[in-house]
Amino acid sequence: xxxxxxxxxxxxxxxxxxxxxxxxxxxxxxxxxxxxxxxxxxxxxxxxxxxxxxxxxxxxxxxxxxxxxxxxxxxxxxxxxxxxxxxxxxxxxxxxxxxxxxxxxxxxxxxxxxxxxxxxxxxxxxxxxxxxxxxxxxxxxxxxxxxxxxxxxxxxxxxxxxxxxxxxxxxxxxxxxxxxxxxxxxxxxxxxxxxxxxxxxxxxxxxxxxxxxxxxxxxxxxxxxxxxxxxxxxxxxxxxxxxxxxxxxxxxxxxxxxxxxxxxxxxxxxxxxxxxxxxxxxxxxxxxxxxxxxxxxxxxxxxx
Amino acid sequence: xxxxxxxxxxxxxxxxxxxxxxxxxxxxxxxxxxxxxxxxxxxxxxxxxxxxxxxxxxxxxxxxxxxxxxxxxxxxxxxxxxxxxxxxxxxxxxxxxxxxxxxxxxxxxxxxxxxxxxxxxxxxxxxxxxxxxxxxxxxxxxxxxxxxxxxxxxxxxxxxxxxxxxxxxxxxxxxxxxxxxxxxxxxxxxxxxxxxxxxxxxxxxxxxxxxxxxxxxxxxxxxxxxxxxxxxxxxxxxxxxxxxxxxxxxxxxxxxxxxxxxxxxxxxxxxxxxxxxxxxxxxxxxxxxxxxxxxxxxxxxxxxxxxxxxxxxxxxxxxxxxxxxxxxxxxxxxxxxxxxxxxxxxxxxxxxxxxxxxxxxxxxxxxxxx
Numbered sequence: 098x099x100x101x102x103x104x105x106x107x108x109x110x111x112x113x114x115x116x117x118x119x120x121x122x123x124x125x126x127x128x129x130x131x132x133x134x135x136x137x138x139x140x141x142x143x144x145x146x147x148x149x150x151x152x153x154x155x156x157x158x159x160x161x162x163x164x165x166x167x168x169x170x171x172x173x174x175x176x177x178x179x180x181x182x183x184x185x186x187x188x189x190x191x192x193x194x195x196x197x198x199x200x201x202x203x204x205x206x207x208x209x210x211x212x213x214x215x216x217x218x219x220x221x222x223x224x225x226x227x228x229x230x231x232x233x234x235x236x237x238x239x240x241x242x243x244x245x246x247x248x249x250x251x252x253x254x255x256x257x258x259x260x261x262x263x264x265x266x267x268x269x270x271x272x273x274x275x276x277x278x279x280x281x282x283x284x285x286x287x288x289x290x291x292x293x294x295x296x297x298x299x300x301x302x303x304x305x306x307x308x309x310x311x312x313x314x315x316x317x318x319x320x321x322x323x324x325x326x327x328x329x330x331x332x333x334x335x336x337x338x339x340x341x342x343x344x345x346x347x348x349x350x351x352x353x354x355x356x357x358x359x360x361x362x363x364x365x366x367x368x369x370x371x372x373x374x375x376x377x378x379x380x381x382x383x384x385x386x387x388x389x390x391x392x393x394x395x396x397x398x399x400x401x
Numbered sequence: 402x403x404x405x406x407x408x409x410x411x412x413x414x415x416x417x418x419x420x421x422x423x424x425x426x427x428x429x430x431x432x433x434x435x436x437x438x439x440x441x442x443x444x445x446x447x448x449x450x451x452x453x454x455x456x457x458x459x460x461x462x463x464x465x466x467x468x469x470x471x472x473x474x475x476x477x478x479x480x481x482x483x484x485x486x487x488x489x490x491x492x493x494x495x496x497x498x499x500x501x502x503x504x505x506x507x508x509x510x511x512x513x514x515x516x517x518x519x520x521x522x523x524x525x526x527x528x529x530x531x532x533x534x535x536x537x538x539x540x541x542x543x544x545x546x547x548x549x550x551x552x553x554x555x556x557x558x559x560x561x562x563x564x565x566x567x568x569x570x571x572x573x574x575x576x577x578x579x580x581x582x583x584x585x586x587x588x589x590x591x592x593x594x595x596x597x598x599x600x601x602x603x604x605x606x607x608x609x610x611x612x613x614x615x616x617x618x619x620x621x622x623x624x625x626x627x628x629x630x631x632x633x634x635x636x637x638x639x640x641x642x643x644x645x646x647x648x649x650x651x652x653x654x655x656x657x658x659x660x661x662x663x664x665x666x667x668x669x670x671x672x673x674x675x676x677x678x679x680x681x682x683x684x685x686x687x688x689x690x691x692x693x694x695x696x697x698x699x700x701x702x703x704x705x706x707x708x709x710x711x712x713x714x715x716x717x718x719x720x721x722x723x724x725x726x727x728x729x730x731x732x733x734x735x736x737x738x739x740x741x742x743x744x745x746x747x748x749x750x751x752x753x754x755x756x757x758x759x760x761x762x763x764x765x766x767x768x769x770x771x
Contacts, residue, residue, distance in 0.1 A: 292503075292505070294501055294503050294505040295505050295507060295508075297470075297472055297492075297499075297501070297505065298499070298501060298505035298506075298507070299518075299522075300471070300472070300491070300492040300493045301470060301472075301492060301493075301497075301498055301499045301519075301567075302493075302498070302518050302519035302522055302566070302570070303493045303494075303519055303522040303523045303570075304493060304518075304522045305491065305493040308522060309493075312507070312518070312522075313507070316507070316508075316509040
């Protein structure tokens with residue numbers, strides 16, 4: 098064996114050692130806390146439930162039938178309604194976050210560069226507090242005796258004995274508020290790199306107002322927007338805290354439904370099946386979104 | 402050049418009139434921090450003219466162009482395009498189109514869509530739009546890459562698309578902000594001529610901003626030389642080069658020899674070189690200027706039978722292909738730069754150390770202000 102060959106072998110071994118010491122811990126972490134529990138969940142979804150809701154043999158497809166709405170009492174649209182409501186709430190919350198984030202991002206960018214990091218910090222600051230605490234604060238804002246509810250009463254938008262929370266509007270607001278920073282930060286990153294010469298070119302070529310925004314600013318901020326949509330829509334879709342606190346019984350979302358299967362009226366296989374279906378839909382949604390964003394953005398480097 | 406001259410005499414496609422005229426009156430722009438970028442500028446640009454704003458970076462030429470486009474608002478003064486006041490007219494309502502220095506092509510649109518953008522924004526219907534875009538692409542020879550993304554083009558192609566995107570709107574005035582500065586020398590020369598032909602053919606007013614004096618000389622009908630927010634001189638290319646008004650213009654447009662003068666008798670001035678005969682009347686000028694290519698060289702043995710002939714020694718000779726630049730030391734330790742075309746046999750050019758006789762013909766000496 099020539100010395101050069103040995104040299105190459107030593108180099109190769111070193112490279113492998115470096116690879117394992119750097120990426121090894123991460124891989125172990127993902128295996129232990131993500132892949133193995135997920136596989137367990139996958140398995141549980143195919144078991145039957147005993148009287149206490151624990152998974153037992155024989156294997157069964159009953160949990161998935163439950164997800165589809167079949168039970169001892171026949172078929173019920175409840176789950177589908179909850180699923181659609183989750184989609185709708187997440188969708189509206191995402192839209193609201195977009196509508197709020199755009200002006201805010203450009204407001205921050207219009208400030209002197211030295212002030213911008215501070216303003217961004219103010220955006221992120223609330224998320225240092227626990228989500229439950231912040232959601233309780235919204236309960237105070239929208240509850241039956243809060244000023245906003247009085248306003249709604251006096252405009253006859255709401256019967257006088259009710260508050261804005263619990264209710265769908267409260268859930269939407271709570272979700273939009275909670276995930277707003279995750280829309281603002283990626284959008285800001287895109288907007289910061291905006292090529293203003295393109296905006297001038299748009300003005301030069303007779304575009305103004307909404308048209309100017311749509312043809313020059315929007316395409317340039319699209320990568321950030323798409324990341325933001327994913328960061329907001331996916332957690333909002335599966336959120337548990339906000340609908341549990343602000344939604345009450347009438348605005349149940351899929352996150353609450355799943356948690357109920359593990360806490361209140363245990364049925365682990367059913368809960369696991371619900372989780373799997375939710376994950377599958379999220380995955381499908383991401384794929385569809387990626388195809389859609391490729392068509393829109395063309396760069397393919399957006400978001401995921 | 403021969404072919405270019407022929408093309409330039411083709412009649413313009415669109416009529417001129419007052420359409421495309423630009424007038425600036427006392428235009429001033431002061432930036433935050435009290436930098437006066439553009440200071441009290443009065444300027445008239447004729448319809449169908451290729452007009453160049455020439456000056457070093459920071460002289461205010463781009464700011465002036467941006468005010469005409471409507472991207473900047475003058476702090477004082479009036480801008481008129483085709484006789485109409487532009488004070489309250491926003492950029493998107495002005496009948497001018499800009500070719501940006503960075504081209505600013507829309508990266509999410511292809512070439513065709515980029516060119517059609519302005520027409521689309523103005524609500525020109527798709528079939529009519531396609532017809533006009535196609536015609537422009539044919540004129541500019543863009544056809545082969547019409548459906549390519551704007552991000553996949555070479556520098557020269559981008560420049561063409563940017564120009565087509567402006568021209569297709571048939572603007573009264575086309576504004577060009579150093580559109581050739583990012584290109585390599587050969588492509589640049591080609592595109593200069595192409596741009597010039599296009600302008601003569603379409604008969605639109607072009608306002609061209611550059612810091613490259615050679616480019617300005619090649620392309621312009623008239624030039625405004627700017628410095629520190631002011632116009633130093635406006636005029637036809639020939640006048641600005643041959644008869645610069647002051648030292649800045651003389652030095653910015655090519656090489657020059659400049660000497661302080663004190664008047665002696667009529668048509669005679671005293672300089673460090675000695676007494677010079679001049680053809681021009683003095684009129685308060687305090688400097689004498691002569692271009693290097695206007696200095697005549699003779700062998701040292703030649704008789705000094707005419708005025709303004711001085712003996713000297715060649716100290717430096719820089720061969721530049723078509724011409725050679727010489728640095729001559731004159732009798733009283735003064736240096737002068739001369740350029741001679743290399744139209745003689747190589748052995749007849751002047752070598753360092755060689756004694757020569759130079760002549761500064763009176764009609765070539767310009768009397769200028771500092």
